[in-house]
Amino acid sequence: MREKGSKAKLREFFLENAGKVVNKDELGKIAGKSEWARRVRELRNEEGMNIVTHNDRDDLKPGQYLLVNLKPLPAFDRAISKETRAFVLDRNGFTCQMCGAAAGEPHPYDANRKTRLHLGHVIDKSMGGTDDAANLKAICSVCNEGASNLTLNRPQAIKLLAQIRRAPASDQLDVLKWILQKFPDQAKKLLDE
Ligand SMILES: [Zn+2]
Numbered sequence: 001m002r003e004k005g006s007k008a009k010l011r012e013f014f015l016e017n018a019g020k021v022v023n024k025d026e027l028g029k030i031a032g033k034s035e036w037a038r039r040v041r042e043l044r045n046e047e048g049m050n051i052v053t054h055n056d057r058d059d060l061k062p063g064q065y066l067l068v069n070l071k072p073l074p075a076f077d078r079a080i081s082k083e084t085r086a087f088v089l090d091r092n093g094f095t096c097q098m099c100g101a102a103a104g105e106p107h108p109y110d111a112n113r114k115t116r117l118h119l120g121h122v123i124d125k126s127m128g129g130t131d132d133a134a135n136l137k138a139i140c141s142v143c144n145e146g147a148s149n150l151t152l153n154r155p156q157a158i159k160l161l162a163q164i165r166r167a168p169a170s171d172q173l174d175v176l177k178w179i180l181q182k183f184p185d186q187a188k189k190l191l192d193e
Pocket residue numbers: 096097098099100101139140141142143144148
């Protein structure tokens with residue numbers, strides 16, 4: 001019961017301080033020195049609270065935490081097994097299916113943030129969508145907050161090629177590197193032909 005108490009207190013503290021940076025000393029006082037870090041992880045991973053750290057944003061220092069807003073993360077781990085989560089992220093190439101940001105890399109639309117991927121529903125649960133892998137997709141926290149303001153449609157090959165053609169050579173080489181890493185076998189075959 002003590003565990004539940006400390007988590008409830010932390011939840012309340014974050015909600016009271018939504019949008020404000022709090023630090024680990026405050027959290028430790030509320031939930032106990034040995035407990036608070038695990039409880040914060042649970043609030044994020046099991047309850048979907050959008051709590052970020054210096055791992056997510058460069059404007060936060062180690063030991064600082066921020067509940068970004070009250071909107072829950074799109075689909076959180078409690079409902080979805082680790083296996084399903086791993087399967088969907090792998091199927092989506094660890095890439096946000098809305099904006100193309102890659103997990104762990106600086107976000108293309110907000111370079112201060114490292115891309116953190118969540119699972120989102122293709123068909124919303126309120127519309128009858130399920131938690132099956134077929135109805136899940138990788139989505140980054142920036143898109144989840146609606147910040148990147150992109151359409152849901154994937155770009156067509158013809159438009160992609162047009163963008164790449166007019167990009168500087170150094171960017172074209174980055175594209176080449178990424179494609180070679182993604183399709184090593186196919187690349188070998190093409191070169192042998
Ligand atoms: Zn995104």
